[in-house]
Amino acid sequence: MSQLTVFNDNNPATALLKTSDVSEIVKTLNAEGVRFEQWQASSPVKAGDSSEIVMGAFASDIERIKTEGGYITVDVISLNSSNPQKDELRKKFLNEHIHTEDEVRFFVAGRGLFTLHIKDKVFEVLCEKNDLISVPANTTHWFDMGPNPDFVAIRFFNNPEGWVAQFTGSTIAEKFSRLD
Secondary structure (H helix, E strand, O other): EEEEEEOOOOOOOOOOEEEEEEHHHHHHOOOOOOOOEEEOOOOOOOOOHHHHHHHHHHHHHHHHHHHHOOOOEEEEEEOOOOOOOHHHHHOOOOEEEOOOOEEEEEEEEEEEEEEEEEEOEEEHHHHHHHOOEOOOOEEEEEEEOOOOEEEEEEEEEEOOOOOEEEOOOOHHHHOOOOOO
């Protein structure tokens, strides 16, 4: 179940808000400039399906997001716990960073924890199957796929090279939750 938990950035022990109500998640994140939506597939999809089948099942939403955001590249990433590089891949984005373009992910299957540091608040967004999150460019955040990742996601990019993380050097991410 999708979930949003909000904290003051100096108090990771006390949640200001914790909700699984999608309309409240949308409202709270939209107020910070973060897009959150839920989509339904137009045809059945499952882990292991080809990129073409996965993108075909969400074609109208993909085209809408591409048009609205000016995204030119869309791909599908699939990662599971049998990947020999899973630990390295997890560590890669566990520290606070930014991207100079939006980070847009739609979860076809599985889950991931996006944690956004906006002003003096921390927004932990547990994204699961059928969730789309769009983290605006230059928003400080980190991402946790958990110790045993198992997800399929559609990614949107503004340029063919994709995005590169620019780390802030802050240790704030160490003080907040990790995905089990």
